[in-house]
Amino acid sequence: MSRRSLSSSPPRDIKRPRLIPLTPDDYRNGVMLAPMVRSGAPRLGPEMVDKAMVLAERVVDPISGTISYNGKQERAMFTCHPIEKPYLIFQVGSADPDLAVQAARVVMDDVSGIELNCGCPKPFSTHAGMGAALLTNPDLLCSILTALRRELPPHISVSAKIRLLPKQEDTLSLVERIVNTGINCLTIHCRTRNMRPRERALIHRLKEVVDFVKGFGGDVAVIENGDCVGFEDARRIRSITGADSVMIATAAEANPTVFSPTPLTNLEETFILPYLRLVRVLSLSTWSARGRNITCKYLDNHWASTKFCVSQFKARKSANKALREAVIKAKGYTDLDALVGTWTGDEEFTAIKASIEARATAPPILLPLSEDTLQPQSQSQGMARKSRPDRGQRKTRERRRPTDYWEEDRRHFPGAGT
Numbered sequence: 001m002s003r004r005s006l007s008s009s010p011p012r013d014i015k016r017p018r019l020i021p022l023t024p025d026d027y028r029n030g031v032m033l034a035p036m037v038r039s040g041a042p043r044l045g046p047e048m049v050d051k052a053m054v055l056a057e058r059v060v061d062p063i064s065g066t067i068s069y070n071g072k073q074e075r076a077m078f079t080c081h082p083i084e085k086p087y088l089i090f091q092v093g094s095a096d097p098d099l100a101v102q103a104a105r106v107v108m109d110d111v112s113g114i115e116l117n118c119g120c121p122k123p124f125s126t127h128a129g130m131g132a133a134l135l136t137n138p139d140l141l142c143s144i145l146t147a148l149r150r151e152l153p154p155h156i157s158v159s160a161k162i163r164l165l166p167k168q169e170d171t172l173s174l175v176e177r178i179v180n181t182g183i184n185c186l187t188i189h190c191r192t193r194n195m196r197p198r199e200r201a202l203i204h205r206l207k208e209v210v211d212f213v214k215g216f217g218g219d220v221a222v223i224e225n226g227d228c229v230g231f232e233d234a235r236r237i238r239s240i241t242g243a244d245s246v247m248i249a250t251a252a253e254a255n256p257t258v259f260s261p262t263p264l265t266n267l268e269e270t271f272i273l274p275y276l277r278l279v280r281v282l283s284l285s286t287w288s289a290r291g292r293n294i295t296c297k298y299l300d301n302h303w304a305s306t307k308f309c310v311s312q313f314k315a316r317k318s319a320n321k322a323l324r325e326a327v328i329k330a331k332g333y334t335d336l337d338a339l340v341g342t343w344t345g346d347e348e349f350t351a352i353k354a355s356i357e358a359r360a361t362a363p364p365i366l367l368p369l370s371e372d373t374l375q376p377q378s379q380s381q382g383m384a385r386k387s388r389p390d391r392g393q394r395k396t397r398e399r400r401r402p403t404d405y406w407e408e409d410r411r412h413f414p415g416a417g418t
């Protein structure tokens with residue numbers, strides 16, 4: 001029996017989205033959520049690598065339509081819903097073109113694009129030649145992207161997420177090779193492999209890279225990643241770098257509503273309860289292809305992952321901490337029943353579906369790039385900044401406000417943010 005034969009059809013009330021290929025334009029004018037294991041996947045560790053995905057079992061929840069790719073012990077490694085497919089890119093870790101293609105084929109019907117992770121500095125990636133190790137092995141990196149582009153159907157976009165290399169000229173050489181593989185989009189995390197997450201991203205280096213890619217005349221979107229704290233901040237970063245879009249990780253982990261021009265502020269009051277309802281929800285039994293009885297929920301979130309995510313949500317000093325403390329003490333979802341109330345999550349799920357559906361006809365959310373896109377005063381000035389911040393710059397990002405960045409960038413890019 002094939003892996004998909006048992007439960008691959010969506011439930012009757014879930015429409016399959018139309019198959020609309022992503023183009024580089026779809027990567028433009030956006031503020032995107034960055035890939036994040038731990039926050040987006042149930043456990044720490046190297047789950048999203050090609051070998052694991054090749055063996056994953058695809059299970060569809062018959063009520064919600066949620067699709068889970070389950071690994072060992074039938075825990076979901078990757079969960080998605082058909083409604084998010086037009087906006088969903090699957091990122092894979094790989095050091096092998098054939099395995100990357102095999103993994104991509106496993107998930108490609110549920111996503112719009114496949115991205116190669118070329119930035120993860122963790123040993124579980126790099127020791128196997130994956131993630132940031134690819135940055136110093138451009139032949140392998142490009143052979144994987146070439147294989148993905150050649151072997152996947154044209155409606156599946158192919159992209160890469162890299163980091164800056166210590167030297168700008170090496171970054172440009174790498175980018176040139178990557179762009180020539182025919183990918184649709186390149187995300188650049190503006191930190192080097194050895195930089196710590198709390199060091200300030202080197203976004204001043206990106207403008208030259210963006211101009212370089214545009215100079216090829218090819219159609220590759222460039223996304224900035226690093227230090228963006230929200231919608232307004234994305235406008236600032238975009239105006240400095242000229243990037244097509246901006247991608248947010250840690251700020252979104254702290255407050256998943258930062259993509260909105262009017263993000264929620266008091267998450268204890270507004271966000272955590274609905275989030276808890278959504279991630280646990282219905283305990284529905286279905287039969288897996290392996291013949292065992294398993295449980296699917298809307299998001300199939302492992303309790304440890306839910307707890308981790310809640311612990312990352314930004315707290316306000318004045319906030320009522322009772323809920324947060326209850327989550328920290330709880331050993332499982334049932335410990336929260338009294339606080340959270342009815343566990344259906346249906347309302348939250350319906351609201352999310354409606355808002356995603358509305359986007360199909362809405363204008364792009366972002367960021368028209370203004371005519372007066374800012375240029376650094378001189379290239380040498382931009383390049384001269386140190387790759388490691390001095391002591392004064394080594395504030396944690398949590399302590400910095402967007403306006404701090406605006407002030408600094410005004411000094412380097414007069415007119416920034418106007």
Ligand SMILES: Cc1cc2nc3c(=O)[nH]c(=O)nc-3n(C[C@H](O)[C@H](O)[C@H](O)COP(=O)(O)O)c2cc1C
Nearest residue numbers: 034035036037038117161189226227228248249250
């Ligand atoms: C919890 C966590 C998990 C991450 N997982 C991934 C990952 O799986 N793939 C990846 O390319 N980057 C990953 N990153 C890096 C982010 O995508 C992003 O490049 C980095 O955090 C810089 O963006 P920021 O300054 O907005 O945080 C992760 C970051 C965090 C905080």
